[in-house]
Amino acid sequence: MVVPSLTLPIALAALTGLLGFIVGAVLQQDASYRNIQSTMANDPYIYQRRQQIFDATMFFTFSLGHDTSQLPDSAHVATLMKYGFPGLDDVHVYRNFVLSYDRRNRIAHWVCEHLESECLTETPATIVQKPAEFLIDSSIPLIFRASQLDYRNSEWIGGHLASPHNYRCDPSKYIETFILPNIAPLSHGLKSKIWTRLEAYIRELTIKCGSVYVYTGPLFMPERITFRNWAIRHQVIGMNTVAVPTHFFKVIIAECKERDDLPYMEGYVLPNADIDNNLELSSFISNIRDIEHFAGLKFYDGARRPQLHHNIQTIDPSL
Amino acid sequence: MVVPSLTLPIALAALTGLLGFIVGAVLQQDASYRNIQSTMANDPYIYQRRQQIFDATMFFTFSLGHDTSQLPDSAHVATLMKYGFPGLDDVHVYRNFVLSYDRRNRIAHWVCEHLESECLTETPATIVQKPAEFLIDSSIPLIFRASQLDYRNSEWIGGHLASPHNYRCDPSKYIETFILPNIAPLSHGLKSKIWTRLEAYIRELTIKCGSVYVYTGPLFMPERITFRNWAIRHQVIGMNTVAVPTHFFKVIIAECKERDDLPYMEGYVLPNADIDNNLELSSFISNIRDIEHFAGLKFYDGARRPQLHHNIQTIDPSL
Structure with missing residues (x-):
């Protein structure tokens, strides 16, 4: 058949x-x-x-065991942004930091970096040379860029949001912090004193803890004009009208393994002025909620604890 | 075998x-x-x-004739944003407009709407009732929202960026313009005079042309303090410190079929103050490049022509 x-x-x-x-x-x-x-x-x-x-x-929903919430280690953004994006305006990804750019003010909204103790404890093989000028980021349209010239004829200095001193172990990472979106107008009196001390404290914390995430950015805080009226007033410098922030914030998330499982979180607000160097760093500690209010940003929420301000005593903020 | x-x-x-x-x-x-x-x-x-x-x-690159640059008519965002996003910060899509929200200032960066003559020439079947209060948008986190109260005890009124009068033909679209992100602090003297005239002019232009896209938003313009120093100064109102813009812009893209193929583009800058109502609307025409500089936004580039300022004469800006 x-x-x-x-x-x-x-x-x-x-x-x-x-x-x-x-x-x-x-x-x-x-x-x-x-x-x-x-x-x-x-x-x-x-x-x-x-x-x-x-x-x-995933229309036919065949599963090959992909976990869509997880990314491989090669995912650069995922590694740097472990604690989330405070905002999503014009985000740029660099080798050692992620930055959100404020096109109206020609400075960053925030810069997020991840410090690890290995880089800070290594003795650098070669002394890294500072570049003669700030570097231009061509991914930002010309009309929204700041330039070296904007800073040159002003009373403000170009300060780094992500500090080059955090990357002395790697010349290419060191150089990258000189890119203009990472620069903002800083008062000389702030930069030479409290700012440098806060940066040194964060590096010390990193060596102690192993891993620290840092968000740095500008603030524009209102001041009282009359009894009922408040206003924001800030200078703009240069041909590109680069905004001079009234304050700066730093939000720190430290992953101290020996302490406990929860990461440890701290917020600082520094006035962009020549402040008394005798003040302790701890006097600039601020409620992260206030930083969020005035910056219009939202930080990681899982690490906030009421004991926060006690913890800092054990890390010696007055170094 | x-x-x-x-x-x-x-x-x-x-x-x-x-x-x-x-x-x-x-x-x-x-x-x-x-x-x-x-x-x-x-x-x-x-x-x-x-x-x-x-x-x-498209890994295996089988083509089923999909044109990836084109979207179907059902794609709401694509229809409204025909001339592009001026910025991408916190974009919200509504029924009749798309809006980018400035979380720091608690007002919009820009609102983009598309006016069509059909809606403006129809006689509305029912008289639409104004809502008693501005509407809350729960997609914006509580700490970044403005509220009705912020406006109540101030000398500024809550003005609509996308005007409700553009949507008298559709009650649900009319009501939607009362959502708080579409509201910004406006001087009474501006709102009652030039602002209303500019909105009426845009509606007239729409009836003439058939289709007009409008981008509206705030500006914060610097003023000279001393010979070499410039500063931005603006009030903030209420518990939520809502920023009061120093100026407002409107960028108009009109698709006038009878004229020629290129859409026709105009930019206006209005000071947020009680300005003389005898001034002609055309005296507020501004270079779109200047709006882009101070707003930190980028508008459609294909419609700019040197004859721009001549064209307006034929549309009667002084109505």
Whole structure:
């Protein structure tokens, strides 16, 4: 008979057809998954929307054991932004920091960096040479850029938000902190005293804890004009009208392993003025909620504890 | 012989397997494509990165005739944002406008709306009732919201950036303009005079042209303090320290069919103060480049022509 000799080939063909269909769909999905992963590694916006994008590409919902909430170690943005984006305006990803740029004020909204003790304790093989000028970031449109010239004829100095001294172990990372979006107008009196002490304290904390995340940015704080009226007033410098912040903030998230599981969080607000160097660093500690209010930013929420202000005593803030 | 009777079934199985593989991959890809399309219709960030996302999901590059640069008519964001996003900070999509929110100042960076003559020429069936209070947008975190109270005890009134009078034909669209992110502190003297005239002029232009896109937003302009020093100074009102802009801008893109193919573009800057109502509207025309500089925004570039300021004469700016 003809029937049995046809049934088997047809069944076989149908099975391989189905198998091929599944393999095709799964491979296509897997390829999409890997490609989106590598695209998001350097694109903060795709990274932020990863769940929606993965959901959209997982139509046949074949699971290859992908955990869409996790990214591989190669995902640069994910590593640096472990504690989230305080804001999403014009985010730029660099080698050692991620920065949100304020096109209206020609300075950063915030800079986020990750300090590790290895880099700070190593003795640098070579002395790194400071670049003669700040570096231009061509990914920012010309009309929104600040320039070296804006700072030159002003009473303000160009201060680093992410400090070059945090990256003495790696010349290319050191040089990168001289890029203009990482520079903001700083009072000479602040920079030479409290600012430098706070940066040194953070490095000390990093050596003690192993791993510290730091968010640094400008603040524009209102002052009382009359009994009921408040106003914000700040200078702008140069042809590019670069805004001079009235204050700066630093929000620190320290992962001190020996202490306990929760990371430890601190906020500082420093006036952009020549302040008395005899003041203790701890007198500039601020409620992170106040920083969020005036900066229009939202910081990581999981690490806030009422004992916060006691903890600092054990780390010696007055160094 | 056995060989020929096996070759055919194996060839058939291999062919259906390959066919199944291709169909599976293509269908998976097509499903991803459609899902991403529908996700981006209301998500401005995914919409902005659509090319990168499509590229990432098109691994096997089977083409089903998808044009990745085009979106279907159902794509709300694409329709409203035909002339692009001036900035990408905290973008919110509403029924009749798209808005970028400035969390630091608790007002919008810009509001983009699309006016069409049909809505303006129709006689409304019912008289729309003003809501008693501004509406709260719960998609904005509480600490970054303005409130009705901030306006109540101040000398400034809550002015609409996208005007409710543009939407008299549709009660739900009319009501939506009362949402707080669309409100900003306006001087009574500006609102009652030039501001209202400029809005009326835009509606007249829409009836004449058929289709007009309008971007409205605040400006914070510096003033000279001493010969070499410039500063920005603006009030903040209420518990939420809502910023009072020193000026407002409007950038208009009119698609006047009878004129020629290029859309026609105009920029206005109005001081947020009680200005002389006898001034002609055309005296507030501003270089769009200056608006871009002070707002930190980037507008559509394809419609700028040197004849711009002549064109306006034919539309009667002094109505």
